[in-house]
Amino acid sequence: MIEIQNLHKYFDVHHVLKGIDLTVEKGEVLSIIGSSGSGKSTLLYCINGLEAIQQGEVIVDGVSVHDKGADLNRIRQNLGMVFQQWNSFPHLTALENVALAPRIVKKLSKAESLAIAEQQLKHVGLADKLDAYPSSLSGGQQQRLAISRALAMEPEYMLFDEATSALDPELVGEVLETMRMLAEEGMTMICVTHEMGFARDVSDRVAYFHDGVMEEIGTPDQIFGTPVSQHTQKFLANVR
Amino acid sequence: MDYNFHWRPVFNKLPDLLEAGLLTLEVSLLSMVIGTVLGLLLALAKLSPLKPARWFAITWIELARNTPALFQLFFFGFGLGAFGWHLSPFLIVLVGLSFNNAGYLAENFRGGFQAVPENQYRAARSLGMTAFQATTRIVIPQVFKIVYHPMTNQMVWAVLMSSLAMMVGYRELAGETQFLASKTFRIFEYFLAAAVIYYVIVKIILGLSRLLAWRLFRYE
Ligand SMILES: Nc1ncnc2c1ncn2[C@@H]1O[C@H](COP(=O)(O)OP(=O)(O)OP(=O)(O)O)[C@@H](O)[C@H]1O
Numbered sequence: 394m395i396e397i398q399n400l401h402k403y404f405d406v407h408h409v410l411k412g413i414d415l416t417v418e419k420g421e422v423l424s425i426i427g428s429s430g431s432g433k434s435t436l437l438y439c440i441n442g443l444e445a446i447q448q449g450e451v452i453v454d455g456v457s458v459h460d461k462g463a464d465l466n467r468i469r470q471n472l473g474m475v476f477q478q479w480n481s482f483p484h485l486t487a488l489e490n491v492a493l494a495p496r497i498v499k500k501l502s503k504a505e506s507l508a509i510a511e512q513q514l515k516h517v518g519l520a521d522k523l524d525a526y527p528s529s530l531s532g533g534q535q536q537r538l539a540i541s542r543a544l545a546m547e548p549e550y551m552l553f554d555e556a557t558s559a560l561d562p563e564l565v566g567e568v569l570e571t572m573r574m575l576a577e578e579g580m581t582m583i584c585v586t587h588e589m590g591f592a593r594d595v596s597d598r599v600a601y602f603h604d605g606v607m608e609e610i611g612t613p614d615q616i617f618g619t620p621v622s623q624h625t626q627k628f629l630a631n632v633r
Numbered sequence: 634m635d636y637n638f639h640w641r642p643v644f645n646k647l648p649d650l651l652e653a654g655l656l657t658l659e660v661s662l663l664s665m666v667i668g669t670v671l672g673l674l675l676a677l678a679k680l681s682p683l684k685p686a687r688w689f690a691i692t693w694i695e696l697a698r699n700t701p702a703l704f705q706l707f708f709f710g711f712g713l714g715a716f717g718w719h720l721s722p723f724l725i726v727l728v729g730l731s732f733n734n735a736g737y738l739a740e741n742f743r744g745g746f747q748a749v750p751e752n753q754y755r756a757a758r759s760l761g762m763t764a765f766q767a768t769t770r771i772v773i774p775q776v777f778k779i780v781y782h783p784m785t786n787q788m789v790w791a792v793l794m795s796s797l798a799m800m801v802g803y804r805e806l807a808g809e810t811q812f813l814a815s816k817t818f819r820i821f822e823y824f825l826a827a828a829v830i831y832y833v834i835v836k837i838i839l840g841l842s843r844l845l846a847w848r849l850f851r852y853e
């Protein structure tokens with residue numbers, strides 16, 4: 394379970410997250426929508442401790458992420474993250490991309506980490522690309538590589554930050570398909586997304602962010618059918 | 634043209650010249666190793682938020698890049714000598730070249746670090762890697778690829794620059810050439826032979842570098 398309590402985040406004087414309260418249960422798929430600059434990416438970075446917070450708490454499976462003594466490197470293993478810019482490591486093959494962290498972070502043997510990597514690449518449909526370098530993969534393939542790299546750490550949670558926004562339109566589908574598959578397998582997911590179809594079909598709940606505030610959260614039917622906040626209504630009218 | 638070439642003395646001394654060529658290679662290579670370590674530190678210092686560190690790095694880099702290399706050697710020779718610090722001719726050359734290499738390489742490294750997207754580091758950290766692991770496994774290999782050709786150029790430059798050693802009395806290839814030439818007065822022949830040796834050394838470095846690059850950077 395991920396529990397976020399009264400989370401405040403500043404960049405200098407810029408108040409970017411203004412008291413977020415949010416709980417995500419095991420097995421849940423939460424989509425976060427909202428306009429540019431509303432703090433969606435920043436929230437994800439605060440969840441896995443890539444950004445410091447100024448007030449409040451983030452608790453993952455009972456461990457407070459921003460506590461002084463928190464073992465961030467351990468916590469992050471449990472929180473896979475996929476970024477908007479597919480960040481495959483260009484100097485490593487697909488197999489090495491995925492096998493590296495299991496080997497040097499989890500200290501698995503070379504054989505074990507390669508076996509896991511191969512299995513995860515197959516999982517996302519890249520079985521025939523094991524020895525390919527990222528430069529020879531399409532954007533969609535690189536993004537699936539990034540997903541399998543995160544999965545190889547066997548996380549219980551996955552955080553997606555607009556995983557499809559930087560892709561050519563014809564490549565969006567394959568990545569969404571992969572995310573859909575994970576959701577069906579029961580992965581707990583927080584997906585920042587602009588794909589309203591995905592948010593509506595796949596999520597258990599949808600949250601709408603506006604200017605550092607979580608204005609509204611509910612089932613897809615509630616948010617897309619009968620949004621309460623004016624900002625949500627306006628936002629949805631514009632994306633349709 | 635009434636200059637008569639006499640090659641025999643040069644051929645007789647060829648082993649001496651080749652041995653001096655090895656000294657050239659040695660002092661250049663050493664100065665590159667030291668220059669690389671110092672250049673890396675200078676680049677990090679220039680990128681750091683610490684003002685004194687930045688200031689120190691900028692001063693070094695500016696002096697190394699914008700004053701004649703010969704003056705830099707003289708500084709470590711006669712300049713320090715004036716303060717009672719006497720370095721051996723070998724050390725003058727080594728320290729001078731290292732100083733110069735570090736200044737040039739620092740700028741290359743700095744550019745390399747800035748060219749690797751911040752997100753590469755973030756992605757590595759998000760997998761649970763420590764700062765050290767993310768830097769050494771993900772960032773530095775990419776920086777190395779960016780600075781590889783500039784480093785090769787600097788190595789060539791170090792070999793050629795090391796010929797300034799003859800001005801401070803160190804008998805690497807240029808120094809030895811001058812020593813032999815002045816003894817026999819076959820000046821033109823000796824310097825021509827030395828030039829050929831320099832040329833061969835540089836070509837070997839470039840060839841090895843290309844071979845290594847082909848092995849190392851197959852990913853693009
Ligand atoms: N490293 C940073 N330093 C300073 N300000 C930042 C930084 N990162 C984000 N911000 C600011 O924080 C606010 C929220 O940014 P964030 O990236 O979280 O928004 P977002 O909802 O993800 O937007 P988008 O849909 O464009 O990705 C923005 O105003 C942004 O300019």
Ligand SMILES: [Mg+2]
Binds near residue numbers: 433434435554555
């Ligand atoms: Mg964002």
